[in-house]
Amino acid sequence: EIVLTQSPATLSLSPGERATLSCRASQSVSSYLAWYQQKPGQAPRLLIYDASNRATGIPARFSGSGSGTDFTLTISGLEPEDFAVYYCQQRGNWLTFGGGTKVEIK
Amino acid sequence: EVQLLESGGGLVQPGGSLRLSCAASGFTFSSYAMTWVRQAPGKGLEWVSPISGGGGYTYYADSVKGRFTISRDNSKNTLYLQMNSLRAEDTAIYYCAKGHSTSTNSYFDYWGQGTLVTVSS
Numbered sequence: 001e002i003v004l005t006q007s008p009a010t011l012s013l014s015p016g017e018r019a020t021l022s023c024r025a026s027q028s029v030s031s032y033l034a035w036y037q038q039k040p041g042q043a044p045r046l047l048i049y050d051a052s053n054r055a056t057g058i059p060a061r062f063s064g065s066g067s068g069t070d071f072t073l074t075i076s077g078l079e080p081e082d083f084a085v086y087y088c089q090q091r092g093n094w095l096t097f098g099g100g101t102k103v104e105i106k
Numbered sequence: 107e108v109q110l111l112e113s114g115g116g117l118v119q120p121g122g123s124l125r126l127s128c129a130a131s132g133f134t135f136s137s138y139a140m141t142w143v144r145q146a147p148g149k150g151l152e153w154v155s156p157i158s159g160g161g162g163y164t165y166y167a168d169s170v171k172g173r174f175t176i177s178r179d180n181s182k183n184t185l186y187l188q189m190n191s192l193r194a195e196d197t198a199i200y201y202c203a204k205g206h207s208t209s210t211n212s213y214f215d216y217w218g219q220g221t222l223v224t225v226s227s
Contacts, residue, residue, distance in 0.1 A: 034213040034214075036151075036214075042219075043201055043217035043218065043219055043220055044151065044201075044214070044217055045217070046206070046213060046214060046215045049206060049213045049215075055215060056215075087150065087151055089151075089213065089214075091209075091211050091212060091213060094211060095141075095153045095156070095211060096153075097150055097151040097152065097153070098150070099150050100150050100151075
């Protein structure tokens, strides 16, 4: 089973700042990686798929990069609604989710 | 508009059974794999079981294999999860999620609001 390790566990930032979230796979998943956003009491929402493709309706401030084992989700300027938990998920070798990164207001 | 509406959650004793349903609308249900994903209180996401669009292929996480059964009725646009021999560690919000593609090994582009299953005596 491929293990996805997300870092940091918590990211404390102010609105307008740039957020950089990391997801590292225990073995290569090629570009088969997605990112989700989850707010309290809500279901996850697909943000990025295949490492760098924005899902329908996702603002351009969200971008993804990486391949193989190292991936990054960047939020170019945090809006108040972006403070949430973010999960990565791979489908390169079956399915696994990372443990999540919480982006909180500093 | 894609909509997924789960139902069937509740409180059940250890060893008991529960059947979850997910009513889908707004897309060609039979064309997409569907997956149950769960989230224990305060924890991360865990895939439970995907099923192919036609229902012929099913998979299970090791944690539920032999106890849970996924199925679908494409004539009713409904996904099911039969959960038997429930354990305390099965306590979670259960989401149904639509596959981003036809593959059971997929991302999830739409999610239901979730239904809470609590296993406790």
